[in-house]
Amino acid sequence: MRILSKQALVAGCLGLAMAAGAVHAAEDRSDWPRSITVGTASQGGVYYVYGAGWANLVGEALGISAGAEVTGGPVQNATLVQMGEHAFGMVTTGPLVAALQGKSELAPGMAHDDVRAVFPMYQTTLQIIALKSSGINSVEDLAGKTIGVGPAGGTADMYHPQLLEKLGINVRTRNGGAADQAGQLQDGLIDAFAFAAGMPISAFSQLEAQADVNIFSYEPHHFEKISESFPELSQATIPTTVYSSMSEDRSAISLWNLAITHKDMPESLVYGVTKTVMENNDRMMQIHSASSETIPENYKYNTIVPWHAGAARWFEENGYEIPENMKD
Structure with missing residues (x-):
């Protein structure tokens, strides 16, 4: 009769445990999608x-x-x-x-x-970018302008038009992908690009590397006028360290x-x-x-x-x- 050593017994037990674990894992994944x-x-x-x-x-x-x-x-x-x-x-x-x-x-x-x-x-921050040559550097400056608001059905498309209307600022809006609308801004096809995303927005970073821009958002006095109608929004800040073109922090609003x-x-x-x-x-x-x-x-x-x-x-x-x- 062969007598197994202690090491062999331990190894055998471990092997069985691992095999059992493998079977259990396979069972756990039996209902997983491919x-x-x-x-x-x-x-x-x-x-x-x-x-x-x-x-x-x-x-x-x-x-x-x-x-x-x-x-x-x-x-x-x-x-x-x-x-x-x-x-x-x-x-x-x-x-x-x-x-x-x-x-x-x-x-x-x-x-x-x-x-x-x-x-x-993470928090999505509502951010707006415009070419510095346009003179647009605040929400009020958007009055009468054509602005991109990202893809139809996106967060930017849902919020920016409603917020601007609530603030009494009339704009014309266009939909499109983030990269496309950054290009449209640079080509002068739109006056500003209002988006919503975590910081930094890559399309904004790429644009500021190629042109002089202003990046801004909604100020505290705007938030006071819209917060009751949009309780899911909260005040936020775009730190100056986020974008190289910013010389100071800018107030903003965000949601999770x-x-x-x-x-x-x-x-x-x-x-x-x-x-x-x-x-x-x-x-x-x-x-x-x-x-x-x-x-x-x-x-x-x-x-x-x-x-x-x-x-x-x-x-x-x-x-x-x-x-x-x-x-x-």
């Missing part, structure tokens, strides 16, 4: 850079095919996730509130009851962004996505500096949509209490 798509926005904006980055990070960490897709932005992303067309999406709180109320601009009347939160992203998914997405997959992004902020910072706000502590800013069960499990395992009414 690949996942993350809805972002137009190229040239932070959403696309950020979304493509975390999709690649998750794909690498979880061993699943993952990629970003160009979309019209948050309004469309909410609907694509609700309909199951995209596994994940990125939204700002304003369009998400409208979608949950059945008031989506792209799908009016459609309930978005199946949308769930995955992780907090969330990664979302469908409530029926496998819990183990969403847990893995949340874990990967929340535990690798150093990698996220390599993707975009807006990721400085992509940290677990900022989960508290989601007071709008319940957390997916997989996301809630990760947060609670790591000491972050999820209110009962915010659980799936």
Whole structure:
């Protein structure tokens, strides 16, 4: 009779444990999709850079095919996730509130009851850029001008026209991708480009490297006039360090962004996505500096949509209490 050594017994036990773990992992993934798509926005904006980055990070960490897709932005992303067309999406709180109320601009009347939160992203800041030669350096200077407001259905398209109307500033608006509208501004086809994204907006950075520009946003006296009608907005600042063309901080307004998914997405997959992004902020910072706000502590800013069960499990395992009414 052969007697196994202690080392052999330990090795055998470890091998069995690893095999069992492998089987368990396979079982956990049996309901996973073969690949996942993350809805972002137009190229040239932070959403696309950020979304493509975390999709690649998750794909690498979880061993699943993952990629970003160009979309019209948050309004469309909410609907694509609700309909199951995209596994994940990125939204700002304003369009998400409208979608949950059945008031989506792209799908009016459609309930978005199946949308769930995955992780907090960063604040979207409403920012405006104009060529210095135009003399446009404030919101009031936009009166009577033609301004780009990003893709139809995007956050910028949703907010800037409404805010300017509320302030009594009449403008003509045009839609287009961030990179395209930056080019239109440089070519004199539009007078200003009003966008909404994390800081810095890559299209703004590229434009200021090629031309003399003014970058500005809404001032505190503007916020006082619009805050009651738009409670999801908050006051913010564009630090002088964000853009090389700025000589001083500029006041602004902003709203939060969330990664979302469908409530029926496998819990183990969403847990893995949340874990990967929340535990690798150093990698996220390599993707975009807006990721400085992509940290677990900022989960508290989601007071709008319940957390997916997989996301809630990760947060609670790591000491972050999820209110009962915010659980799936």
